[in-house]
Amino acid sequence: MTILSVFDMGLVVLILGIGASTIAVRQAFAAVIGFVVYGLLLSIAWVRLSAVDVALTEAAIGGGMTGMLMLGAVARLRFVKGNDTRASLPVRFAAGVLCALVAAGLATAVISPPEAIPTLAPMVMENLAQSGLGNPVAGVLFVYRALDTLLEKVVLILALLASGRWHRIACGAEYRDYVSMRNQTAH
Numbered sequence: 001m002t003i004l005s006v007f008d009m010g011l012v013v014l015i016l017g018i019g020a021s022t023i024a025v026r027q028a029f030a031a032v033i034g035f036v037v038y039g040l041l042l043s044i045a046w047v048r049l050s051a052v053d054v055a056l057t058e059a060a061i062g063g064g065m066t067g068m069l070m071l072g073a074v075a076r077l078r079f080v081k082g083n084d085t086r087a088s089l090p091v092r093f094a095a096g097v098l099c100a101l102v103a104a105g106l107a108t109a110v111i112s113p114p115e116a117i118p119t120l121a122p123m124v125m126e127n128l129a130q131s132g133l134g135n136p137v138a139g140v141l142f143v144y145r146a147l148d149t150l151l152e153k154v155v156l157i158l159a160l161l162a163s164g165r166w167h168r169i170a171c172g173a174e175y176r177d178y179v180s181m182r183n184q185t186a187h
Contacts, residue, residue, distance in 0.1 A: 008048060015041045028077060032070040039063030051137040 018041060022034030039062030046055035087095075124136050131139040141148070 004048075011041065011045055011048065015045065028074045029071075032067060032074055035070060036063050036067035039067065049137065051135055053135070053138050054141060 015038065018034055018038045022031050022038055025031045025034060039058060042062060043055040043059035046052070046058055086092075121136070124140055128134070128136055128139045131143050133139040133142060
């Protein structure tokens with residue numbers, strides 16, 4: 001066993017541990033810090049997979065920019081007075097069952113894959129020279145970046161609509177509420 005193998009196994013354990021602790025922690029600030037550390041560990045994993053450009057993107061966006069946005073959101077939450085009521089038992093039970101079903105489906109897909117796993121790897125390797133990149137991971141990411149960006153925008157719009165707050169954001173009420181809460185706490 002080489003030192004790089006030990007490093008890789010330690011990195012996997014750290015990524016899984018930080019990911020689990022980020023989910024389990026109760027304080028928002030600690031969760032955001034865990035998320036930033038998780039992003040930085042993932043960037044190290046990308047470096048180990050010889051995808052340095054993806055690692056830089058992960059460090060800048062996953063660990064840096066997104067972490068700063070989340071820290072800003074946590075800071076805003078200090079001014080919001082919410083009720084500490086918990087969801088009812090049937091709602092928590094239904095959420096737990098749904099999570100268990102999703103986890104079981106993912107575990108089934110990972111544990112028992114199809115006999116012949118479909119892959120586009122040979123086609124990617126044949127056309128990699130046309131992209132001008134030497135790394136297949138970077139080649140796929142750059143070639144399909146426009147489609148990826150479009151799909152990310154669709155996900156963000158759907159999340160905004162699902163949150164039920166789109167009308168408040170569209171008319172600027174979210175910002176006015178934030179400014180008024182900040183002014184009240186400053187006095």
